[in-house]
Amino acid sequence: MKKKMMLCLVFMFFATVAYAEWQVDFLEKYKKEGIDQAVIVAIQQGALPVDIVEHGLKLEGLNPQNLVKALYCAGANGADITEAAQQYGISDMIVAAGFKKATEECSDQIADAQAYTPVASFYSGVPGVVTGGGTYSDASPSGFTQ
Template sequence: MKKIIAALSIVVVSATVALAGWLEDFQTAYEAENIQVAVEGALEQGTAPAEIIESALGIESLNPQNLVKALYCAGVNGIDINAAAKKYKISEDIVIAGHKQSVAECGDQVVDAQAYPNNNSRFFNPPPNGNGNGHGPRHGASPFQPEPN
């Protein structure tokens, strides 16, 4: 039993040191370089986007839009960015602006072409049964002609 407790203690201490390590590296890179370098370093150490956002939001001088841009530029999936942004109450407007900024500055590095939800978009909210009226398309009907009632 003592061996199990000792082993668990070592695991907990190691995990705490590893967590402190990436966070310290993150803050040092942010202060010495910029948020992009800090985000890329944290991702290389295996830190999840949500952990990066949570920790970075504690930095008073950091603009959340620049954080979002850095995550997109580092190749993080937009779904992961949106989930973390929602969890830590970063507005959709900031996420959209960060994505647009990342496309302008990083171009091909950005993973998602449609990286943020748009409530009016059929990409994220497909209509029920194919055509939005709940009945599905008529056989042979053109998608550009309305169905008769």
């Protein structure tokens, strides 16, 4: 029993050290290379978007929109980003603006490219009656008569 408890304590110690390590690296990377690189390294070290948002908002002078953009560019899931933003009071407008900025700057790296696609499609419907003898099923010009 003592061995199991000791093993659990050792595991918790190393997990805590690893968790704290990404926070130190995050701050150092932010100061040296900017928020984009800091977020990439944090995600590679296993940090979750909610943790990155929590610590990112504490950074002096960082615009939350740039934090959201960096999360998208680092490949974080859009639903996780939105959930973290809501939890820490980042408005939907800022999240949408960050997503737009990410699609402009790093669209090939975005994991959730459909994050802000409109729900309703703008399908125009079945073609109507065409003058000149066409029917409802005519969907191409070859079906029209002159």
